[in-house]
Each structure stands twice: as structure tokens, then as C-alpha cells.
Amino acid sequence: MATADPVHDSSRGTLAAQREHLRRVVEGAGADAIGPLRALLALDRERLGQDERARQARLEMRMRVQDSMERLRACETPKALIEATPREACLACGFSRAMLSEVRGSLWVPSAIETAVGGWHGEESLREYLATARFPLDHLLLETEMVRRRVPVLVGDASSDRRTNRVLVRRAHLTSYVAAPIMPTRRVIGFLHADRFGQDRPCDAADRDALWHFAEHFGLLFERSVLLETLEAQRVRVQRTLRGAAAQIDEVCRTNVTLVRRGPIATAPRVPRRRDGLSRLDTLLTPREREVLELLAAGASNAETAERLVISKGTVKSHVKRIHRKLRVSDRAAAVSTYLRILRLDESGR
């Protein structure tokens, strides 16, 4: 995860030059080599100390990230988790500001920010701006590159870097900042941005690696939180459906027989069995409609389906309408039930 040594690259260059010089002095000094040799040893110890400090700092950062994750784990919903995350990123990695955003199709949307800068008046207006901001994932933008290459970035000078978002740089007074992709699986679902605004030093490579470390752990924690929520929602929905069905069955059984002429009981469409490996669904639905139906069957809402397939909610609605028409059903539950029936027919027909 780390690349070159973060903090001490420049001072290391000086140390290396001093060392070369001292070695030459020792070589030419003969019996008087003791003084320069001592200096050489001191120099090497200085370098060792630097390496040790950098390593120690990395370790401490990782322990703080671990603590942060423990606190974040207590958040009961993904929404609460999102709200709490920027603050924890600041605590764990020492940033003064952090922003969590979501990748929504070809947009990048800020979802939560933390600013821990004393005496800064711009906070309110920045929050207001970010509450409604939507950034397109344009060509050549750093964020677009993060989605594609799945690696974090360090921006040294935001105002001269052409790959940054100009408006955001101006509004947030960005100078140097770091950003990391959030990708619990192989897909980037969001970003974390952070900086040291109001602190005495700019962001460096160690900050970038720290934020990435945080983002990797957060990504998995977030997915866990979403899974837990889905599991619970599915449980509630199944219980409700089954209870409803039970009540209806009771009702039907209790009803006395009367002489009433009812229309024929609606039956689901019978799709001819096929033996060519294609699903019966393929003869009925377009591939996109099938994708939509699969998501509905998995319990996704219209909004969730829109997000997963990167299409608008309106488009999902019109897909659903067409699916209802084609399957000759009137609601979602019936569509899902028909879908499951056809799947079973597929399996038994093969």
C-alpha cells in the first residue's frame, strides 16, 4: 500500500550527500579517522531514527484506524455510518477536514463532511454548497482516474493541478489534499477526500496511504452494514408477506359457500418449455427487463434498482410496467412469483 518513504525524502537526500562526503574524509584521514567515523555513525543513526519514527507513525495510525472502525461498527444503519465516517477519518489520520462522497453512475455526489478547523468562517457556506453539489466524473479528472485505476491520489498544489475540480478547489480553499477510492469489491462506490487545512504542513504521501488504509477498511465495514440492513429488510418483508398470506388463507377457508358466479381464477402465463438452454424469460423479456426483474426478485426497490443499473427511477418504472404487461400480472409480488415459477420450470425442463 505504501509507496516511497513518505516524510523524509528530501532530508534523506541531504543525509545521503553528507554520508558520501564523510566516507571520502574517512578514506583519506588515515589515523585521524575516528572523528569522521563517529560523525558517520551518528548520521546513520539519525537515518535509522527517521525510519523508525516513520514506521512507528504508520503503526500508530493503523491502530487508530482500528479504533475508528470499532466505533463506526456501532452505527446501526448505513446512513448513520456515512454521517459518522468523515469525523473518524479526521481522528484516525490527523486531518482537519474530510469528505465522503458516493459514486452515482457518472456523477460524484458528496454525502457527508467533517471540518475541525478552529476559527474558520467558511464552514457554513461550504456545507451549504456541498449539500446540493453534484460533480460529473469528467474525462481527465482525478476522481475519474481513481474510479478507473482504483488507487489513491495526492495533490500537492490543487490550484495549479489541471486534473482537479475547479469549483470545488475554489469553494473549499483547497491547497494540498489526498483522496482514496472506496471499493469493498472491485467496483469503486465512493471516495474519501481529506486535507490539513489550517494546519502547519501540507498533505504528504504518508497521509495518502493513511487515508487509503482507512478507506479500504471503511469500504468493507460499509458493505457489512448494507448487508445487515438488507438481511433485516428481507426478514421483515417475508414475515409480513407470509402473515398476510396466512390471514387470507384463513379468510378463504372460513367463508361460507354461497351461490355466486365468479370469473375464472387468474392463472400465470404458461411459457412453453424449451430444451435449447435459453430461459423462457429470454423469449418474453429483453435482457434489461430481465436484469430489472432479477433485482426486484432479490428485494431491491425502484431506487436501488436504478442505482445498481445506473439508470433513472423513471426508466425503472417504465421497465416494471412493461414487465407487468408481458408477464400479465398486476403487481410486483405477482411478477416475482411468476419469475420464480419460470426459473423452476427452466430447471425442471432441462
Add this chain to the structure above:
Amino acid sequence: MSPVTAIRQTRAVIDRAMELLGPAVADQLGAHMSEWGTIAALEATLSAIIDALEHPAARTADAHSLVTLALDTEAILVAAMDRGAARSAQQHLRVSEGLSRLRGIGCTAELLDRVCGEVVRSCGLRRAVLSRIEDGIWHPWMAHFDGDPDLQRSFTEVLRGTTIDLADAPVERAVVEERAPRIVNDASGERAYGPIIGPSRSTCYVVAPIVSAGRVIGLLHADCHPDRTTVDDVDRDIVWEFADGFARIYERTELAERLAAQRHFIRTTFESLESVDRKSVV
């Protein structure tokens, strides 16, 4: 430069120092080497050579050979520091890649089967053992010994059914209590748990905790037998980082499995309703 060449060079320069500086210093340097590892031993050697140069009455070696040796030692010391920094950076990258391979696995059984192999592959070590920790009891579980399937087989036999009270294993107990990794550089010593470590023929190893919800649910032991006779802070941090990432991936995968099981249940419920329908038709 290969690690073996580096170790040979270090040995050669320390042996030469021991020869030139006499038995008293030699003992000291030997102790440093086994206890603190290469860099500290080289640093102590350089310091001892300078001391000897300062006290001509107390030594037999001539100043010129000592200065030459000091420069050689210093060069090897700096090379070792460079290697340490590069190794650390490289290993972090490899751990990251290894974890992303594990993230692609959708099932916990496969995750468990592959984790030891992946520790070896991405942490630059040779052998790894996965254990469970349940109610203060240590259950060694799975092992992967790179390039030594015979020993792996006999060791796995030893593991089968072995359970250890953490009270009898001070190192592992400390790891569980502190939720932080440990290095053991003297595996034949008292602190290591002999009945497990003995059959593995390990001389030194690292132990890192697998933490979930603030609780240690497992341990990863790893070593570099037979390549190296010491493990260092870099190895420890790397294995820890791996264990940390693995814990979160495992947790997530386990939840995804539970969700899939629930969906499967819903589907079979619908299907059983369907079969009632079919029976009535037939």
C-alpha cells in the same frame, strides 16, 4: 541482492570484527545478532570498531584494517536500511494485492482454505498457520508450508484435535489480550508453546490476532523457515496488516452468505407452494 547474499555479507563482516576485536566484544556482538537482528548488530559492530580505534592500547589489530572494516560495515549497514525500507513498501503493496484477491472470493469455506497460502504469498514468508480462538481456548486449525508438503502433512496431523488453554501459552495469550501482534525470535525458549512449535521446527515466528467486533476470533502464525533464522518488525507489521484485512473480509463474506441462505429459503418456500399446485393438477 538476494536476502541470502545479504545475510552472508553481514555474517562475514561481523565475523571479521569478532576476529579483530577479541572474544569479549565478539560475545556481545553475537548476542546482538540473535536478539535484535541485522541492522542493530551492524550498528553495534561499527560502534565497537570505533571504540577499538579510540583505545589503541587495548587492541592488537592495526588502525588501517579497522578503518577499512568500519567502512565496509557502514556500507552494509546502510544497504540493510535501504533494503528494509524498500521491503516494507513492497510488502504493503503485496498485502494489498493479496487481500484484494481474497475479496473476490464469495464463500467463507474457500476463504478459510486459501488464507494460509495467501499469507505466504503476500507477506513474503514461507509458512502460515490459522487458528481459532474460542472461549480462551486456542484451536490450531490449518497450515500451509510452502515447498514442504511432507512436513505440512505431519504437522497438520499434530494439529488435528489439539486444543490449548491460553493460560498455558503466554505469547498467544498476550496477543489475544492486547489485540496486538508479537514476535518470537527464540522459539525453543520458555515462552513459546513447545508441543505445537516443536513439531513445526520453527526457530522464530510472528503471531497476529484476527479481530472481529473487538474480540480476537483467531490467530495467524507465520515464519520463514527454512529461509531465514530471524523475523523482524517488518514481518510482524505485514502479517498484522494482513490479519486485519482478512478479519473484515471474512465478516463481510459471512454476512453475504447468510443473505444468500435467506434468499434460498424464500425461493424454496415459493417452490414448495408451486409443487402443491402441480400435484393438484396431476
